[in-house]
Amino acid sequence: MTDLLISWIDSANSDATDFPLNNLPYGVFLAEDGSGHCGVAIGAHILDLHAVEAAGQIDFSGTLCQGDWSPFMARGTSEWARLRSWLQSTLAKGASEQPLLEPHLVSLGQAQMLMPFRVSEYTDFYASRHHATNVGMILRGADGSLPANWLHIPIGYNGRASSVVVSGTDVRRPSGQLKAMDETAPRLGASQRFDFELELGAVVGQASQGPINVGQAFENIFGYVLLNDWSARDIQAWEYLPLGPFQSKATATTISPWIVTTAALEPFRTNTPERDVPLLDYLTELGPMLFDIDLNVAIKPENGPETTISRTNYASMYYSAAQQLAHHTSSGCPMRVGDLLGSGTISGPEKTARGCMLEITWGGQQPVELSSGAMRTFLEDGDTVILRGGSVAKDYRVGFGACVGKVVPNGTM
Amino acid sequence: MTDLLISWIDSANSDATDFPLNNLPYGVFLAEDGSGHCGVAIGAHILDLHAVEAAGQIDFSGTLCQGDWSPFMARGTSEWARLRSWLQSTLAKGASEQPLLEPHLVSLGQAQMLMPFRVSEYTDFYASRHHATNVGMILRGADGSLPANWLHIPIGYNGRASSVVVSGTDVRRPSGQLKAMDETAPRLGASQRFDFELELGAVVGQASQGPINVGQAFENIFGYVLLNDWSARDIQAWEYLPLGPFQSKATATTISPWIVTTAALEPFRTNTPERDVPLLDYLTELGPMLFDIDLNVAIKPENGPETTISRTNYASMYYSAAQQLAHHTSSGCPMRVGDLLGSGTISGPEKTARGCMLEITWGGQQPVELSSGAMRTFLEDGDTVILRGGSVAKDYRVGFGACVGKVVPNGTM
Numbered sequence: 044m045t046d047l048l049i050s051w052i053d054s055a056n057s058d059a060t061d062f063p064l065n066n067l068p069y070g071v072f073l074a075e076d077g078s079g080h081c082g083v084a085i086g087a088h089i090l091d092l093h094a095v096e097a098a099g100q101i102d103f104s105g106t107l108c109q110g111d112w113s114p115f116m117a118r119g120t121s122e123w124a125r126l127r128s129w130l131q132s133t134l135a136k137g138a139s140e141q142p143l144l145e146p147h148l149v150s151l152g153q154a155q156m157l158m159p160f161r162v163s164e165y166t167d168f169y170a171s172r173h174h175a176t177n178v179g180m181i182l183r184g185a186d187g188s189l190p191a192n193w194l195h196i197p198i199g200y201n202g203r204a205s206s207v208v209v210s211g212t213d214v215r216r217p218s219g220q221l222k223a224m225d226e227t228a229p230r231l232g233a234s235q236r237f238d239f240e241l242e243l244g245a246v247v248g249q250a251s252q253g254p255i256n257v258g259q260a261f262e263n264i265f266g267y268v269l270l271n272d273w274s275a276r277d278i279q280a281w282e283y284l285p286l287g288p289f290q291s292k293a294t295a296t297t298i299s300p301w302i303v304t305t306a307a308l309e310p311f312r313t314n315t316p317e318r319d320v321p322l323l324d325y326l327t328e329l330g331p332m333l334f335d336i337d338l339n340v341a342i343k344p345e346n347g348p349e350t351t352i353s354r355t356n357y358a359s360m361y362y363s364a365a366q367q368l369a370h371h372t373s374s375g376c377p378m379r380v381g382d383l384l385g386s387g388t389i390s391g392p393e394k395t396a397r398g399c400m401l402e403i404t405w406g407g408q409q410p411v412e413l414s415s416g417a418m419r420t421f422l423e424d425g426d427t428v429i430l431r432g433g434s435v436a437k438d439y440r441v442g443f444g445a446c447v448g449k450v451v452p453n454g455t456m
Numbered sequence: 457m458t459d460l461l462i463s464w465i466d467s468a469n470s471d472a473t474d475f476p477l478n479n480l481p482y483g484v485f486l487a488e489d490g491s492g493h494c495g496v497a498i499g500a501h502i503l504d505l506h507a508v509e510a511a512g513q514i515d516f517s518g519t520l521c522q523g524d525w526s527p528f529m530a531r532g533t534s535e536w537a538r539l540r541s542w543l544q545s546t547l548a549k550g551a552s553e554q555p556l557l558e559p560h561l562v563s564l565g566q567a568q569m570l571m572p573f574r575v576s577e578y579t580d581f582y583a584s585r586h587h588a589t590n591v592g593m594i595l596r597g598a599d600g601s602l603p604a605n606w607l608h609i610p611i612g613y614n615g616r617a618s619s620v621v622v623s624g625t626d627v628r629r630p631s632g633q634l635k636a637m638d639e640t641a642p643r644l645g646a647s648q649r650f651d652f653e654l655e656l657g658a659v660v661g662q663a664s665q666g667p668i669n670v671g672q673a674f675e676n677i678f679g680y681v682l683l684n685d686w687s688a689r690d691i692q693a694w695e696y697l698p699l700g701p702f703q704s705k706a707t708a709t710t711i712s713p714w715i716v717t718t719a720a721l722e723p724f725r726t727n728t729p730e731r732d733v734p735l736l737d738y739l740t741e742l743g744p745m746l747f748d749i750d751l752n753v754a755i756k757p758e759n760g761p762e763t764t765i766s767r768t769n770y771a772s773m774y775y776s777a778a779q780q781l782a783h784h785t786s787s788g789c790p791m792r793v794g795d796l797l798g799s800g801t802i803s804g805p806e807k808t809a810r811g812c813m814l815e816i817t818w819g820g821q822q823p824v825e826l827s828s829g830a831m832r833t834f835l836e837d838g839d840t841v842i843l844r845g846g847s848v849a850k851d852y853r854v855g856f857g858a859c860v861g862k863v864v865p866n867g868t869m
Contacts, residue, residue, distance in 0.1 A: 169699060192697070196642075199702055205791065229605070286701065287701075290784070377619060
């Protein structure tokens with residue numbers, strides 16, 4: 044485990060910030076010229092990398108001036124390393140570049156964040172054993188708790204890239220076809236069981252054609268974001284057999300504005316849990332490819348304080364993003380820069396570590412109490428869901444910032 | 457029903473061509489300058505619309521010079537009508553523009569066709585009642601033949617846009633996780649039950665945010681392509697529960713090079729079949745939104761003649777593309793220019809009208825004989841699958857050209 048790297052930006056040198064010099068996550072903010080600028084978070088500031096490249100202080104062929112991180116990602120892993128190395132050097136305490144860079148700092152607290160990259164396609168997985176087991180028990184009874192293929196395949200399904208939005212975007216409660224077990228015919232109505240899902244999203248930074256192995260898959264992942272895969276459980280229950288979730292997951296998926304790079308998470312690599320049954324060779328990891336990332340979820344009702352309702356860790360997942368990506372290519376499926384892979388809901392073994400309301404309230408049967416005294420089974424209009432997370436070292440943390448979305452009533456917007 | 461429109465291009469005036477003046481489908485071909493040019497098929501020729509716009513003979517703000525049809529589609533329905541009207545006027549017999557346009561004709565037979573548009577996202581549906589019933593019987597036994605929601609929802613799932621290829625592209629037999637019913641553990645291997653699916657693809661030409669009704673959905677569809685959704689049935693059987701098909705459908709989806717516009721199909725509009733149970737209002741059609749399109753499938757083994765193994769009609773589908781698109785937006789899912797909606801396998805009521813090998817050979821139990829005497833349960837290496845289709849009027853047909861793909865062995869390419 045490395046130590047805190049000291050920056051000439053004081054706010055980056057605290058163990059309370061998500062953004063020390065060890066982190067350097069990439070995002071896009073709305074600049075004064077009205078366009079999106081690529082930037083890197085450092086302490087309480089953003090360094091405007093669009094401006095830095097435009098001023099000729101670095102040269103990445105103009106890819107940092109193109110409004111999002113996709114063009115830079117496409118340049119490849121050695122360029123990823125070159126930018127990170129340059130930033131860790133020039134932002135370090137005592138660096139001679141300080142006077143040149145200081146004019147390009149903007150306040151993080153004032154910035155409006157935009158989508159950090161163009162999502163090519165979005166795939167969602169189902170890789171937490173605790174989540175899959177709980178959902179199996181809630182929906183299908185104790186017997187059929189884990190699907191027959193689950194210990195062999197990192198189960199995934201294709202989601203909808205057009206619905207991915209950045210943190211801070213309001214989310215309208217969806218309508219859809221609903222049919223309760225005791226109703227004879229479906230009806231169109233607003234979802235009454237609207238839920239969040241706490242996930243981590245892996246951002247694919249290199250294209251591939253044909254199958255790739257787990258090691259290559261790990262290398263192709265540029266970084267990770269927090270991800271909330273909003274889910275309408277009542278729409279889902281009626282639609283999902285036989286071809287999987289569709290409109291229940293198409294309203295919105297919210298991601299954090301900051302991509303924490305794989306390089307920044309390197310000190311926090313950890314092994315996936317022990318296998319019950321051996322995996323096929325194409326899914327076998329050669330080293331630790333999961334990460335130790337503390338995660339939590341808070342709900343803040345309209346006009347009330349927020350309550351943390353879940354605390355868990357990404358290290359509890361049965362499959363890593365590298366395994367998921369390798370499986371994703373097994374049939375020859377081409378992957379592109381900007382593909383986003385959701386981990387699946389991250390639930391730990393404890394009751395307090397469940398990653399969605401479906402599990403927390405056990406299908407709505409066990410309401411949870413917020414600190415205001417209000418009870419929740421599923422989300423109410425006006426509720427803001429806040430995901431936070433980070434990897435914690437002795438004297439610093441590598442954090443993601445917050446991933447925030449507020450539920451607004453059906454029929455508005 | 458309108459009559460054949462007579463063109464100054466003689467080959468367009470035959471009832472044998474797919475491309476009379478009544479049709480005017482849009483595609484992209486590899487031009488002598490090495491780039492993709494937008495063109496329109498007319499008889500045995502392609503009119504190079506990139507060259508026509510570059511020469512100043514028409515003005516669509518340069519969108520016909522951008523290498524595919526997506527920029528033009530984004531300009532909207534009145535521009536779609538303006539281009540069609542201009543083409544039907546200037547390509548008509550006696551048109552004064554003949555000398556100006558003749559230099560921009562290229563031979564259709566010599567042209568290499570490219571992807572006609574950029575696929576934003578790809579969704580596949582399951583809208584043939586005969587197909588859904590047959591698959592239910594083959595996979596789940598006679599009792600559970602039609603899923604409980606099937607008569608209420610145009611069931612769909614998200615596919616993989618990166619795997620969509622244009623007709624003529626070879627398709628590698630995929631590998632994947634396989635597990636036969638009598639095997640205790642899965643293995644990685646080449647699919648032994650590789651199949652085609654005869655479908656029609658609807659090309660979304662206008663973006664939308666939030667739910668749209670069926671009428672608006674019909675207007676937003678630019679046109680239709682033939683579509684072969686290659687499917688590895690053995691991978692599918694093992695992976696699809698509980699979240700739907702994933703790698704079994706991610707190897708390739710082949711589309712015809714020509715987009716036949718909704719305008720060209722207007723004379724062939726027909727009603728969806730009578731409903732068993734009433735649909736919810738948001739799915740109710742106000743007029744005929746399906747089309748009478750004859751379709752057939754041929755298999756051509758390596759070094760052998762082709763055999764037509766299925767003849768069916770798009771008019772047998774239970775749900776139209778407009779209904780599918782309206783449902784797709786019901787949760788607020790944003791749609792974008794270039795979204796592609798597969799109809800689902802098109803099977804008619806007759807045994808000779810089944811749209812995939814799974815049905816034709818009843819799960820591989822009833823092999824089909826090709827004219828060479830060879831037997832097939834699923835596709836063999838070297839087999840070329842050819843989809844053809846068109847709407848037939850008294851003295852002309854509006855055709856799609858062929859949608860062709862050859863299966864090459866696993867491990868090659």
